[in-house]
Amino acid sequence: MSSYTYRTYPYVRPAELDGKSVRRPVVIVGAGMAGPTLALALAEKGVPSVVLDEDDTVSLGSRSICQAKHSLETWDRFGIAGRMTEKGITWTEGEVYLRDKPVYRFNLAPEPGHKFPAFVNLQQYYVEEFLYERCAGEPLVELRHRNKVVAIRPRADGVAVDVETPDGRYTLDADWLVACDGVRSAVRHMLDLPYPGEVFHDRFLIADIRLKGDLPKERRFWFYPPFHPTNSVLLHRQADDVLRVDFQLGRDADPEEEKKPENVDKRLRQMFGPDARWEHEWTSVYTFTCRMMERFVHGRTIFVGDAAHVVSPFGARGGNAAVADADNLAWKLAAVIAGRAPAGLIDSYCSERRAASVENIRHSTRATDFITPKFPASRVFRDATLALARDFPFARSLINSGRLSVPTAHTGSPLDTPDRDNDWAGGPPPGCAAVDAPLGDGWLVDRLGRDFTVLTFGPAAAIPGARSVSVEAEELAQRRYDARPGTTYLIRPDRYVAARWRTFDPQAVQAALDRALGKEPTC
Amino acid sequence: MLKRTSNLARPDEVYNAIVDAHKGLDDEQARAFDARLILLLANHVGDEAVIREALAAAAAPAIDGGNGVV
Numbered sequence: 256m257s258s259y260t261y262r263t264y265p266y267v268r269p270a271e272l273d274g275k276s277v278r279r280p281v282v283i284v285g286a287g288m289a290g291p292t293l294a295l296a297l298a299e300k301g302v303p304s305v306v307l308d309e310d311d312t313v314s315l316g317s318r319s320i321c322q323a324k325h326s327l328e329t330w331d332r333f334g335i336a337g338r339m340t341e342k343g344i345t346w347t348e349g350e351v352y353l354r355d356k357p358v359y360r361f362n363l364a365p366e367p368g369h370k371f372p373a374f375v376n377l378q379q380y381y382v383e384e385f386l387y388e389r390c391a392g393e394p395l396v397e398l399r400h401r402n403k404v405v406a407i408r409p410r411a412d413g414v415a416v417d418v419e420t421p422d423g424r425y426t427l428d429a430d431w432l433v434a435c436d437g438v439r440s441a442v443r444h445m446l447d448l449p450y451p452g453e454v455f456h457d458r459f460l461i462a463d464i465r466l467k468g469d470l471p472k473e474r475r476f477w478f479y480p481p482f483h484p485t486n487s488v489l490l491h492r493q494a495d496d497v498l499r500v501d502f503q504l505g506r507d508a509d510p511e512e513e514k515k516p517e518n519v520d521k522r523l524r525q526m527f528g529p530d531a532r533w534e535h536e537w538t539s540v541y542t543f544t545c546r547m548m549e550r551f552v553h554g555r556t557i558f559v560g561d562a563a564h565v566v567s568p569f570g571a572r573g574g575n576a577a578v579a580d581a582d583n584l585a586w587k588l589a590a591v592i593a594g595r596a597p598a599g600l601i602d603s604y605c606s607e608r609r610a611a612s613v614e615n616i617r618h619s620t621r622a623t624d625f626i627t628p629k630f631p632a633s634r635v636f637r638d639a640t641l642a643l644a645r646d647f648p649f650a651r652s653l654i655n656s657g658r659l660s661v662p663t664a665h666t667g668s669p670l671d672t673p674d675r676d677n678d679w680a681g682g683p684p685p686g687c688a689a690v691d692a693p694l695g696d697g698w699l700v701d702r703l704g705r706d707f708t709v710l711t712f713g714p715a716a717a718i719p720g721a722r723s724v725s726v727e728a729e730e731l732a733q734r735r736y737d738a739r740p741g742t743t744y745l746i747r748p749d750r751y752v753a754a755r756w757r758t759f760d761p762q763a764v765q766a767a768l769d770r771a772l773g774k775e776p777t778c
Numbered sequence: 779m780l781k782r783t784s785n786l787a788r789p790d791e792v793y794n795a796i797v798d799a800h801k802g803l804d805d806e807q808a809r810a811f812d813a814r815l816i817l818l819l820a821n822h823v824g825d826e827a828v829i830r831e832a833l834a835a836a837a838a839p840a841i842d843g844g845n846g847v848v
């Protein structure tokens with residue numbers, strides 16, 4: 256049925272079953288999008304980890320298809336983003352239709368000069384496949400399939416993890432346990448932690464199909480299209496000539512009926528006409544929730560990705576947030592494990608990524624409320640917006656079919672040093688993601704270190720514990736960083752700006768670096 | 779002249795503030811709320827010609843959600 260061949264990744268009998276047990280600095284539960292990303296980010300900083308996954312293959316179903324620029328930049332550090340862009344579909348434009356008429360068009364990449372596009376559409380199974388392959392070539396990552404976590408025992412300085420395998424059970428002792436085990440997180444249940452949030456009742460049908468012909472590359476979203484007049488439809492292309500068609504079904508739809516191939520085909524036939532031919536790739540009827548844990552860090556157990564927060568699919572924020580979580584946590588864990596930063600640094604993972612989650616949930620909830628209005632007045636306003644959209648451009652900008660994932664800011668994080676100079680007219684302020692720009696015949700993102708980077712517009716500046724990148728005459732970079740001669744940025748390993756100045760002052764940079772590592776200020 | 783292009787720095791914020799203000803109101807309450815809101819905004823706009831233009835624009839055919847009828 257599927258065009259994708261699911262490989263089976265071999266189970267290897269763990270040494271612990273034969274009595275060889277060593278304490279691990281980091282044990283990761285779950286090899287979805289977050290787990291292997293975290294393991295590879297730790298490995299590039301020299302920290303070994305074990306990743307445990309209960310099954311032996313990649314994501315069943317294409318699930319997350321829109322891989323955002325910031326995620327691609329993260330994966331590029333591991334050398335796999337090139338494969339992803341090659342295999343996937345690069346797109347920047349989206350079109351919103353009312354009935355059969357286009358009413359709103361957006362372009363997510365208004366200007367060139369970035370190594371990666373705003374989005375590459377690639378099915379989650381490919382993303383995981385590329386991650387798994389990269390893990391296999393990384394001696395510091397041990398990815399163990401068919402290793403299911405069945406119990407955990409938190410201790411003051413670590414966590415004991417009970418793991419079930421086809422050959423029986425064993426225990427792993429970890430300094431840190433990171434739960435990347437998805438929305439139904441087993442670890443969260445084991446610790447009996449609540450997962451508060453909002454449940455949405457509208458049902459949606461995903462029909463991923465392989466369709467031959469000239470497929471549109473842009474994202475298309477219809478309100479009340481002629482082929483599905485009561486609700487909305489989303490169409491998006493993926494690799495291998497696969498299309499995602501997402502039908503809003505309403506609250507009363509019967510999932511079992513809707514899933515039947517003949518019923519799915521009937522809907523598709525109305526959409527694509529009598530001559531179209533397709534094969535089914537993946538079908539799923541879903542409802543969704545927006546939830547977030549109160550704290551992502553519980554002693555030595557840390558929650559990442561869907562285990563910690565979950566949003567609706569509109570906006571492509573789930574998988575991309577999971578990757579951003581992993582990147583935010585990796586350098587902090589590495590710094591704490593190396594004794595370079597106090598353990599309290601880990602708490603900033605919670606505050607920063609919770610802020611991101613709040614933002615993601617807000618966006619996702621709004622898009623959801625627009626697509627599936629919850630009360631009469633919200634429907635009235637939604638339909639009024641659509642009605643005005645044809646003639647009034649302002650109304651088009653209010654149409655919300657999902658505001659697509661961009662790196663979230665964590666303004667006010669205790670790790671950031673607020674601006675001291677007050678003449679910034681642009682550039683990413685502290686707490687925002689660094690922006691890419693062409694540098695020579697390469698890219699700024701390629702020059703950023705695995706560790707901290709001091710980016711100076713002028714002569715190179717040496718700061719212990721940071722890589723120095725000097726930019727002399729690069730117009731686009733200067734503009735994107737609102738730079739003048741002397742302008743200096745301190746950029747974290749996860750490519751977020753920690754501080755910036757108009758002039759290079761080594762003491763100020765050192766103090767900002769200490770602060771970004773969660774150290775007590777020395778003066 | 780009635781502005782046709784976006785005049786809001788944060789359109790999503792304003793849209794959601796307006797919609798959320800209707801939460802929990804029944805139909806009649808919502809209409810009374812909207813009436814007060816329109817009068818407040820009209821007074822703020824101040825320009826009768828613009829208000830008349832907006833009245834004409836708003837009177838254009840409405841779409842009917844759900845049934846696909848214009």
Ligand SMILES: Cc1cc2nc3c(=O)[nH]c(=O)nc-3n(C[C@H](O)[C@H](O)[C@H](O)COP(=O)(O)OP(=O)(O)OC[C@H]3O[C@@H](n4cnc5c(N)ncnc54)[C@H](O)[C@@H]3O)c2cc1C
Pocket residue numbers: 284285286287288289290307308309310318319320321322379402403404405435436437438440441442461539541559560561562568570571572573574575576577
């Ligand atoms: C229909 C749909 C469409 C989506 N579209 C998008 C999109 O376009 N863009 C986007 O960014 N996101 C999208 N998402 C969301 C995205 O799929 C998730 O946010 C993402 O997979 C989260 O990654 P994760 O690593 O946190 O969890 P998962 O990918 O769910 O991984 C969890 C892993 O943990 C393992 N596991 C669970 N329990 C145990 C245990 N006890 N022991 C060992 N292993 C265990 C599982 O086997 C699994 O591999 C979509 C989701 C759905 C359902």
